[in-house]
Amino acid sequence: MPLGIHRHIITVGGNWDPSDSVTTSFHIDAADTSSYSLSGSNVSSITDKAGNFSITVNGTPTRVSSALNSLNVWDFSGSSEDFTTSDEQNVTDGSGNHWAIGVFLADTVNDTQDSFYSFENNTVSSGSKRTTRSAPVTPVRSTVSWTWTD
């Protein structure tokens, strides 16, 4: 390098993205309006951005525009709305390694089994079932717990 010329390499953050930094098995994103369809403000269909699952929209969850950091979110009433996959796909690496993460808000809680998300295998016998649910919020204690059954 010629004298007097300095090369600076500056490393900055901001490159990590679930779409290319890890291999997701399931991914939904209310900010990505290309990944779901609306009928008015009601969510009518949604696509798994990981490309693995088919998702059924139950009830009429709504899109709320610019609700969090100027991004859209989805609202569920707690009565009949949910997103549930219509199929079962791999959510572990086969050895039991698995992680899941999201951004959620609990509004009104009326049951200890209220959950942000859950997983279930309906094809194995009940004695082999190892499934999970996350974050039921008890209405009395306002605590959150993590439950699984076997």
Next chain:
Amino acid sequence: MSSNRISSTIGNLQAFDSAVTLDAFHIVGTIFNSTGNQISTRVDGADAFTPVNDYDRGINQKQDVRIMRNRANERLDGRVAEFFVVGALPGTGGTDITEFQKAEGYLAHKWGLTGNLPSDHPFKNISP
């Protein structure tokens, strides 16, 4: 006790140490680390309970996914911004969770929730 437990130490229920406040967005995630023999749940970049080093049997590989709904028909009143699932280690091996922490940082910066993260979180002030 059933011989098919995910974790004999935990059994069927693991309570969080403190409440998740209602009517506020939180970054919520769970880790099943078979390689590191550890189960943990994290809320807003911190452990919701002391990670349990007893992951006896892996969760089923094939499962369906339900959002704002438990395994039955109980549904939650609230909001969802983003959610994703990864079938892999949460870090470089053992009980390392650096990849999971990057996911926490990514979501915090994208959704304007960096204020939720603890001051010592590696991605509180910079995006991963």
